[in-house]
Amino acid sequence: MQEKLIACLTGKIGPGLKGIGKRGTFTVNNNKVTDESLKTWIENGDSLMPPFKDVIDDNQIKDVIAYVKTL
Numbered sequence: 001m002q003e004k005l006i007a008c009l010t011g012k013i014g015p016g017l018k019g020i021g022k023r024g025t026f027t028v029n030n031n032k033v034t035d036e037s038l039k040t041w042i043e044n045g046d047s048l049m050p051p052f053k054d055v056i057d058d059n060q061i062k063d064v065i066a067y068v069k070t071l
């Protein structure tokens with residue numbers, strides 16, 4: 001899990017999240033980046049990204065959101 005997360009967050013698998021907080025929009029769908037939209041995204045994933053709602057709990061999702069916004 002930890003390794004997968006790092007791979008994804010650095011863009012080895014996913015699109016790379018650097019600057020997503022500053023940019024303010026998702027690359028994939030142009031949605032606005034908010035705590036709420038990030039939470040929904042991380043919980044549910046999409047056709048290319050696995051959902052995390054059964055993998056990490058609410059508090060961990062909050063931590064991940066806070067971290068993603070610093071990238």
Ligand code: HEM
Nearest residue numbers: 004005008013014015026027028029042046048049050064
């Ligand atoms: C908790 C860990 C993860 C977080 C916080 C996360 C976050 C995100 C976010 C915010 C996006 C949208 C980026 C954008 O549109 O600019 C994204 C896209 C994506 N992620 Fe992740 N991700 C995680 C784990 C993973 C893992 C483990 C994989 C693959 C095994 C993955 C694969 C992808 C892919 C392929 C996309 C692009 C989806 C598309 O083009 O439709 N992610 N991720």
